[in-house]
Amino acid sequence: MEPGRQQEGTAPVLPGHLPIPVETRLFYATSCATAFLVAVGAIWRLTEHPDQFSLPLLTAIPAGMLFADFVSGLIHWFADTWGSESMPILGKRLLHPFRVHHINPGDFLQRRFIDTNGDVAFLAIPFLLICCFMPLKTPFSYTAALFLTSSSSIGMLTNQIHQWAHMGRAPLLVRYLQNFGIILSHSAHQRHHNPPWIANYCITTGWCNRPLQAIQFFRRFERLITHVTGLQARSDEHQFGRSISGKQS
Ligand SMILES: [Zn+2]
Ligand SMILES: [Zn+2]
Numbered sequence: 001m002e003p004g005r006q007q008e009g010t011a012p013v014l015p016g017h018l019p020i021p022v023e024t025r026l027f028y029a030t031s032c033a034t035a036f037l038v039a040v041g042a043i044w045r046l047t048e049h050p051d052q053f054s055l056p057l058l059t060a061i062p063a064g065m066l067f068a069d070f071v072s073g074l075i076h077w078f079a080d081t082w083g084s085e086s087m088p089i090l091g092k093r094l095l096h097p098f099r100v101h102h103i104n105p106g107d108f109l110q111r112r113f114i115d116t117n118g119d120v121a122f123l124a125i126p127f128l129l130i131c132c133f134m135p136l137k138t139p140f141s142y143t144a145a146l147f148l149t150s151s152s153s154i155g156m157l158t159n160q161i162h163q164w165a166h167m168g169r170a171p172l173l174v175r176y177l178q179n180f181g182i183i184l185s186h187s188a189h190q191r192h193h194n195p196p197w198i199a200n201y202c203i204t205t206g207w208c209n210r211p212l213q214a215i216q217f218f219r220r221f222e223r224l225i226t227h228v229t230g231l232q233a234r235s236d237e238h239q240f241g242r243s244i245s246g247k248q249s
Pocket of ligand 1 (some may be wrong): 043076080102192197
């Protein structure tokens with residue numbers, strides 16, 4: 001039986017996210033608050049150097065967003081394709097949520113703001129701190145700071161944007177951003193949610209999905225890794241699916 005399908009006369013047993021201990025939730029809250037404050041500081045600092053500002057430099061902002069989207073795709077693809085849930089830290093924090101998410105996407109909507117964003121916010125903090133101390137004296141250094149601030153700021157929102165893409169009716173401003181193609185839309189992300197979940201890995205702006213799909217970037221990368229290491233793509237995910245089927249039958 002396919003994972004998530006209800007057997008006649010029985011309730012479906014869908015996997016859900018793991019319980020989150022209080023200390024982890026405290027860590028998430030601290031990470032979210034710190035990342036937000038440091039991001040505001042980094043953006044504020046950029047506005048204090050109007051002498052460096054020019055229209056061509058603005059292209060660093062979409063370039064940073066594009067880069068963040070590519071990184072989101074790489075991380076998502078890695079979590080979906082390689083490794084095992086039994087791995088320390090990454091198994092529970094990164095791989096398990098994606099395994100659950102494929103079989104029970106609705107569970108993601110039950111997660112609180114800090115649970116959804118805590119880990120990514122924590123990872124974004126060092127990059128945002130660099131933005132706060134980067135030199136801004138030359139057009140090149142200002143452009144680099146703009147790029148890194150843009151990619152880190154949107155990057156830390158990746159899981160939130162992903163959650164919005166699952167909502168039947170996201171907040172109004174979010175829907176505008178989705179409709180204008182500025183962040184990942186519901187329809188673009190639904191293409192990922194067709195088994196075997198191997199399309200549209202990028203979940204920040206979604207801008208990289210089409211070009212990466214066109215050149216079969218992730219399939220080629222997988223073949224290369226299998227060729228070099230002998231590892232089989234998605235073997236842990238298949239095992240997870242079988243374990244869920246076993247619980248339901
Ligand atoms: Zn996935
Ligand atoms: Zn999703």
